[in-house]
Amino acid sequence: MDSHYLKQIQAFYRSHKRMPSYSELMAVVGFRSKNAAYKLVERFVQRDWLDKDAKGRLLPGRLFQDLPVLGTVSAGFPSPADEELTDTMSLDAYLIGNKEATYILKVNGHSMIDAGILPGDMLLVERGADPRDGDIVIAQVDRAWTMKYFRKRGAAVFLEAANKDYQPIHPQEELKIAAVVRAVIRKYH
Amino acid sequence: MDSHYLKQIQAFYRSHKRMPSYSELMAVVGFRSKNAAYKLVERFVQRDWLDKDAKGRLLPGRLFQDLPVLGTVSAGFPSPADEELTDTMSLDAYLIGNKEATYILKVNGHSMIDAGILPGDMLLVERGADPRDGDIVIAQVDRAWTMKYFRKRGAAVFLEAANKDYQPIHPQEELKIAAVVRAVIRKYH
DNA sequence: AGTGTAGGTAAACGTTCGTTCACCGTCAAG
DNA sequence: CTTGACGGTGAACGAACGTTTACCTACACT
The missing domain is CATH 1.10.10 (Arc Repressor Mutant, subunit A)
Incomplete structure (x- = not known):
């Protein structure tokens, strides 16, 4: 055959x-x-x-x-x-849009569990991309890196946790977006 | 350079x-x-x-x-x-263990939301594999295909929904496991 | 019985392959 | 000033490349 x-x-x-x-x-x-x-x-x-x-x-x-x-x-x-x-x-073609700027990041805490992102998950992030409202981003706030929702209301931008108990973070001056989360990958062992 | x-x-x-x-x-x-x-x-x-x-x-x-x-x-x-x-x-190497038996399946409902599987997610499933206790499986129960947790207590096996409101399903005779869920992939657009 | 087709063997073709050799600038170290 | 290493040019080698041609079954169909 x-x-x-x-x-x-x-x-x-x-x-x-x-x-x-x-x-x-x-x-x-x-x-x-x-x-x-x-x-x-x-x-x-x-x-x-x-x-x-x-x-x-x-x-x-x-x-x-x-x-x-x-x-x-x-x-x-x-x-x-x-x-x-x-x-x-x-x-590969489905997940990786810009291979030069795509990196893998492992999730460590439960902070994004309301967004369906569990500890141990792999993140496909893209550096240098500018985020749109609602995107999940890796951001530097007050010298610490965190994963948050990116919110844009007109000209004002702020960060929102997936857990509703936390207050939104309105950065005073510096809001460095390190990367935009493009995909979540969870593998069962 | x-x-x-x-x-x-x-x-x-x-x-x-x-x-x-x-x-x-x-x-x-x-x-x-x-x-x-x-x-x-x-x-x-x-x-x-x-x-x-x-x-x-x-x-x-x-x-x-x-x-x-x-x-x-x-x-x-x-x-x-x-x-x-x-x-x-x-x-590819990380996600695909047995390429011959690996297929992609799209998630449609909210039934597995407690397991961090959202509608629109892609599933990487492996056909013909025998599931272990705790695996998420695609099973045929009473002529309908569903996604459930596979539970094994000694010799007895049954299916458990991710939503705790539902009762576990103890199959009378036929419990056909179509595939074992190996990975979950969520892409943001 | 005759015919055509599909799928195989075998040999040959020009081209391109990876590799090697000889040679030539540039530049830093002795 | 000389030397050696480095990174390049150019030409040549046998081997392997994709392709073509010719021939040979086995089998289905008139």
Whole structure:
């Protein structure tokens, strides 16, 4: 079956971090002829299973970097074999807008628990971005770094904790926004 | 400066989805000699900025796929220029344990809000894994798919909602675990 | 029985690959 | 002033590259 060949190519990509050449592909799938691998690739390219660049080299496409999106939880959980899984997405492309300015930060306290951010969560933050009203930001207030909601009322800006017991922080002079929180990632171990 | 060359290589990798050859690298950084690119790579390999495989091809290493980890929020937010940012991690490698069985699912309701899972969040679920006590699972109970805590008391298993108002579900016969929730991803727009 | 197609082997092609060698400026150290 | 290291140019090497052509089954369809 052809899909078995595809899985072998995907395995090669994961272990070598690059696509195979035709000689390597020939060895991977067990052909004795480089041309057999060439024709296999041409078949896969026509089915949109593989991509080639201008120089004929293989490129990792959707099937190599993306994950299948099944749907929504409450709307049901269809079996992947049942329907066409056309909807896929790449985690990296989805989460990282500006890779140069993106950093990872670990959450330590319970201060943002009302915003659904738990201790141990990972934050994807972007430095140098200017925050909009309602964004969660990493800010420096009175020489201490904290995570707060960024609020803008006209020209006035202030910081608001996720916990409603705390009072909003209206900075006197200096309000240094270090980074804007772009995503929250929680992994269960 | 050498780091400028590195950024150009990283840009090539992001746009072409593969590492450049020496001829391409020569063109990218503006050299007129392929050997200059070769020596540049050798310098970078010695500094652990680049990796080469057994056949001499360039490999994408930490600097191409990973994001820098700055630290924890409450512990401070050090500037990336200040210290050595040796700690990095790859989102894909961190989140995806078994790529063959990993799927993305979108959260629709508020049922798991007590577990820090909000509507609109993305779930990374793994099919076919057997859950441990306390895991969040996608289960089929009475022909409907739901997201619940998986509980195991000795030999007895049952499902528990994140909302404490609901009663635990003790299945009579059939308890089909469709998938185990491995990670929660929330992106702010 | 004859024919066409799909998928394989085998060999050859020009091109590009990674690598090496010889050579040349610039600049800091002895 | 001389020397050596460094970073670049330019040309050449064999090996591997993607691609093409020719040929060979096995099998489905008239």
